[in-house]
Amino acid sequence: MGLRTADETPRGRKDNEGPTSQADCLSTREGRLYIDELDTVELAARFGTPLFVLSxxxxxxxxxxxxxxxxxxxxxxxxxxxxxxxxxxxxxxxxxxxxxxxxxxxxxxxxxxxxxxxxxxxxxxxxxxxxxxxxxxxxxxxxxxxxxxxxxxxxxxxxxxxxxxxxxxxxxxxxxxxxxxxxxxxxxxxxxxxxxxxxxxxxxxxxxxxxxxxxxxxxxxxxxxxxxxxxxxxxxxxxxxxxxxxxxxxxxxxxxxxxxxxxxxxxxxxxxxxxxxxxxxxxELPRSEFVLTALGFPLLAGLRGLGARLYHRALAGLVPVLSxxxxxxxxxxxxxxxxxxxxxxxxxxxxxxxxxxxxxxxxxxGRSMYGDAGIHLARVKTVKRQSQPFPYAWVLTDTTTFFLAGGHFERSRFRHVVANKADRPVAMTADLVGHSCFADQIVLGARLPEVVPGDVIALLETGAYQESSASNFNALPRPATVMVCGDQADVVRRAETVEDVYRRDLTPSRMHRFQGAHSDPVAMEIQS
Missing domain, CATH: 3.20.20.10 (Alanine racemase)
Incomplete structure (x- = not known):
C-alpha cells in the first residue's frame, strides 16, 4: 500500500499547482515500512543503526x-x-x-x-x-x-x-x-x-x-x-x-x-x-518567527507576572501550538x-x-534528484516524559542532527515513520532528538504511535545533503550508507569506527616524553 506519514496534513495550494504523480520507492506492508522490496526493520537489524539507505x-x-x-x-x-x-x-x-x-x-x-x-x-x-x-x-x-x-x-x-x-x-x-x-x-x-x-x-x-x-x-x-x-x-x-x-x-x-x-x-x-x-x-517551527521574536518575547516576559503556576499553565498551552x-x-x-x-x-x-x-x-x-531516493534509519534508545512544570516528552534515538546537518542548517522537518509500527495510529507527541550533548532536536512535536526502546524510526527525504554534510561531533563515527535495488542491498559507504574519527590526528614527538597523568610539560621544559 502507499505511504502516508502521521503528521502529513498539507496546507492549501496556490497557483493552481496540481498534485504530482510521483512513483515512490517507499511502501507500507503489514505494518512495516519497505524501501523497494526490502523491509527497513530488517535492514536496520542487518546493517545496524543509524543508517542511510538509498534506492x-x-x-x-x-x-x-x-x-x-x-x-x-x-x-x-x-x-x-x-x-x-x-x-x-x-x-x-x-x-x-x-x-x-x-x-x-x-x-x-x-x-x-x-x-x-x-x-x-x-x-x-x-x-x-x-x-x-x-x-x-x-x-x-x-x-x-x-x-x-x-x-x-x-x-x-x-x-x-x-x-x-x-x-x-x-x-x-x-x-x-x-x-x-x-x-x-x-x-x-x-x-x-x-x-x-x-x-x-x-x-x-x-x-x-x-x-x-x-x-x-x-x-x-x-x-x-x-x-x-x-x-x-x-x-x-x-x-x-x-x-x-x-x-x-x-x-x-x-x-x-x-x-x-x-x-x-x-x-x-x-x-x-x-x-x-x-x-x-x-x-521546522514555522510559527516561531512571530511568537518567539519581536512580539513573542515581551509576551512571554509579561506572563511571568502571573506567578509561576499560571505562567507554566500558559506555557503548557503555548508549547503545543509551537510544535x-x-x-x-x-x-x-x-x-x-x-x-x-x-x-x-x-x-x-x-x-x-x-x-x-x-x-x-x-x-x-540536487535535492529533487536524490531526496526521495534516501531515508535515514535510527533506533529508539529511550523515551522520557515529564508532567511538571508542564507536560513534555522526548524520544531519544541513536542518531543525531550532526549526521543530518544539511537539514539542521535548512530547518528541515523530515517526514517520519516508525518503521515497525507503520500502520499504528498516533498515540503520543514528542520531540525526536539525537544522542549528542547538544539540544539535538531532529523533529519537534513529532506525532507518533506509542514507541518503546528498540523501535526503528525512519526519517524520509534524506537522500540529499544529509550524509554529505555529516560530522563527528562528540567523536561519533558517521553511519554507513546502503544502496538497495529491488531485493538486493549493498554497503556503498562503510560506517566509520572510532579509530577513523581520530585517524587524522598527530601527536608531536615532544609530547611523548611527558609521563604520568600529572606531568607538567611547562615545568619539565623549564627544568631541561
Missing part, C-alpha cells in the same frame, strides 16, 4: 523523468547534470553516469569523485568562486565546463589554457535582478523577500560586470565561451518562482547577446532548485516545473531574437 531504483527513475520532462518542452538536446554535493557516494554517481547524466561539481574533491566514473567531460559543470590556478588548470586539462563566478577569472583561465595550448570551455554564471520575486524566501526563518535573498547571496556575477567580461572572454584566443548559467537554489516551491526567475534570466540573456554583437549561446544552464516530493525545507505542524502541500510535478521553466525561457529568448534551435538546455537538480 537505486528511485535514483534511476528520477534522472529519466527529469530528462523526459525537459526534453518534451525544449527543441534541442537536454543534459541532466545532478549536483554531486547533494550526495557524494560514488555508487550513486556510478548509477547516474550509467544513465548518461553529467554533473554539477563545486570543489576539486567533488571533481575527482565524478571523474572517477566514465562521465562525459563535456557534461560536467565546475561551479563556485575562488578557484585556484591549479584547479583551473586541471579543469582545462580534463575538458570540463568552467562556470565563471569571479570578475578576474577570465584572465586566469586564459593564462592556464594558453600554457596547455588548449581551449577552455566556459560559461558565465549570471545574477539577474529579480524585483518581481517578492514572496518570502524559504531559505530563511526571517520574512525576507526572495529578491533580497538573491542579492545578498555570494554566487553569480553582478550584471554591471557581465558585458565587459563577456567581451574579454569572446576575444580571448584560448577561451570558448559556450553559454550562460544561472542558479538560485530552492527559494520557493512554486511555479510562480520559476516563471519569475526564467523571465528575468531570459531578458538578461537577450540583452547580453545584443551587447556581444550577436554572440549566440551553445548551452543554457538553468541550474536547480526544485523541491523534493516530501519537501522538508524550512518547515504542532501542517506540512505544505505536495509540490508541483517535475513535468509542471519543466513546462513552466522552459516555456517562459523560450518566450523571453524568442522576444529578444535569441535562437534556441540546437542549443543544449542543461539542468542541475
Amino acid at each position: 537505486e531504483t528511485q535514483l534511476r527513475r528520477n534522472v529519466r523523468r527529469f530528462r523526459a520532462a525537459f526534453a518534451a518542452e525544449w527543441e534541442g538536446p537536454v543534459d541532466v547534470m545532478p549536483a554531486f554535493k547533494a550526495n557524494t557516494t560514488l555508487a550513486s554517481r556510478r548509477v547516474l553516469t550509467d544513465e548518461g547524466a553529467g554533473a554539477d561539481v563545486y570543489s576539486p574533491g567533488e571533481l575527482e569523485g565524478v571523474l572517477s566514473t566514465p562521465v562525459d567531460r563535456a557534461r560536467v559543470s565546475v561551479n563556485g568562486g575562488g578557484k585556484s590556478r591549479d584547479y583551473l588548470a586541471h579543469c582545462v586539462h580534463e575538458g570540463v565546463r568552467i562556470t565563471v563566478e569571479d570578475v578576474d577569472e577570465i584572465d586566469l583561465i586564459q593564462a592556464v589554457a594558453a600554457e596547455q595550448d588548449r581551449k577552455a570551455k566556459i560559461r558565465l554564471r549570471v545574477k539577474p535582478t529579480v524585483p518581481n520575486l517578492w514572496r518570502p524566501t524559504d531559505f530563511s526563518q526571517l520574512t525576507l523577500p526572495i529578491d533580497l535573498a538573491i542579492q545578498v547571496y555570494k554566487s553569480g556575477i553582478p550584471p554591471e560586470f557581465l558585458v565587459e567580461m563577456g567581451r574579454r572572454a569572446i576575444a580571448a584566443p584560448n577561451i570558448d565561451m559556450v553559454g550562460l548559467h544561472v542558479h538560485q537554489g530552492r527559494h520557493h516551491a512554486s511555479l510562480w518562482f520559476w516563471e519569475g526567475l526564467m523571465s528575468r534570466f531570459g531578458k538578461l540573456a537577450g540583452e547580453l547577446v545584443a551587447a556581444w554583437d550577436g554572440w549566440q549561446p551553445q548551452e543554457i544552464d538553468i541550474g536547480g532548485g526544485w523541491p523534493s516530493p516530501r519537501d522538508p525545507l524550512n518547515e 504542532s505542524h501542517r506540512f505544505r502541500a505536495t509540490p508541483p510535478s517535475i513535468e509542471q516545473y519543466a513546462a513552466t521553466s522552459v516555456r517562459t525561457l523560450r518566450r523571453e529568448l524568442q522576444a529578444a531574437r535569441v535562437s534556441t534551435a540546437g542549443v543544449r538546455l542543461q539542468i542541475e537538480p
